[in-house]
Amino acid sequence: MVDLGNITYGVDGLIPAVVRCAPSGDVLMLSHLNAEAVEQTLASGLLYRYSRSRKALVAPDADAPQRVTEMRLSCSGDCLLVAVEQGGASRNCFKTVLFQQQDAVAEEQADILEQVYQVVLQRRDNPSQKSYVASLFAKGLDKILGKIGEEATETAVAGKGGQPDEVVYEVADLFFHVLVLLGYYDLPPERIYAELRRRFGLSGIEEKASRKA
Numbered sequence: 001m002v003d004l005g006n007i008t009y010g011v012d013g014l015i016p017a018v019v020r021c022a023p024s025g026d027v028l029m030l031s032h033l034n035a036e037a038v039e040q041t042l043a044s045g046l047l048y049r050y051s052r053s054r055k056a057l058v059a060p061d062a063d064a065p066q067r068v069t070e071m072r073l074s075c076s077g078d079c080l081l082v083a084v085e086q087g088g089a090s091r092n093c094f095k096t097v098l099f100q101q102q103d104a105v106a107e108e109q110a111d112i113l114e115q116v117y118q119v120v121l122q123r124r125d126n127p128s129q130k131s132y133v134a135s136l137f138a139k140g141l142d143k144i145l146g147k148i149g150e151e152a153t154e155t156a157v158a159g160k161g162g163q164p165d166e167v168v169y170e171v172a173d174l175f176f177h178v179l180v181l182l183g184y185y186d187l188p189p190e191r192i193y194a195e196l197r198r199r200f201g202l203s204g205i206e207e208k209a210s211r212k213a
């Protein structure tokens with residue numbers, strides 16, 4: 001779950017933990033754990049935390065322990081993400097929810113890239129005279145790359161222009177042509193999402209420095 005050696009505790013000896021309900025994904029609370037709480041949690045599979053007001057370790061509630069199904073450490077090592085299931089009588093019934101699960105909304109918004117990508121593949125594999133995408137594939141890779149360069153330049157010009165709507169329009173053009181390039185190489189958007197997730201929390205300056213080492 002978590003490599004203890006990679007945890008960076010704050011000056012107060014604590015690490016913040018975002019606690020989510022495993023079944024629903026809802027964010028339940030922001031907890032803090034000290035080293036003992038982390039160790040007890042990993043050893044027992046039940047969530048131990050540290051109370052900053054009481055300045056003491058808080059053991060799981062015997063009647064309603066929170067069973068940890070997943071515990072992840074941010075790339076920077078200074079934040080935990082903990083997924084829990086409610087045990088005991090009030091199983092899966094939490095009293096407080098900080099944030100309702102927003103993933104469904106996020107997925108719906110992100111999904112348009114996947115949807116356009118699927119149309120791109122369809123046009124690539126079933127070309128028609130009426131299809132702009134098919135016309136790009138017919139002209140070949142250099143044409144697709146040229147459009148990306150063109151749209152990137154237009155995005156930069158829009159960025160300079162001070163008109164947010166123009167930026168949106170040009171970035172949409174750029175994203176679309178990038179999707180055509182991804183289609184050329186059979187690379188679904190998920191491959192890009194995965195790479196961004198891999199980099200998430202990794203400082204760009206640190207990452208660059210590590211390349212030289």
Ligand SMILES: N=c1c2ncn([C@@H]3O[C@H](COP(=O)(O)OP(=O)(O)OP(=O)(O)O)[C@@H](O)[C@H]3O)c2ncn1[C@@H]1O[C@H](COP(=O)(O)O)[C@@H](O)[C@H]1O
Pocket residue numbers: 116119120123130131132133134147172173176
């Ligand atoms: N999202 C887009 C999209 N965004 C921009 N464009 C087109 O990209 C082109 C870029 O604009 P330009 O002014 O640079 O075009 P242009 O000067 O005609 O281009 P070139 O002559 O330089 O190649 C325009 O023709 C836009 O209509 C798009 N074309 C298609 N899509 C999506 O792709 C799907 C399939 O499209 P078709 O293949 O045309 O059916 C559509 O349903 C949409 O979802």
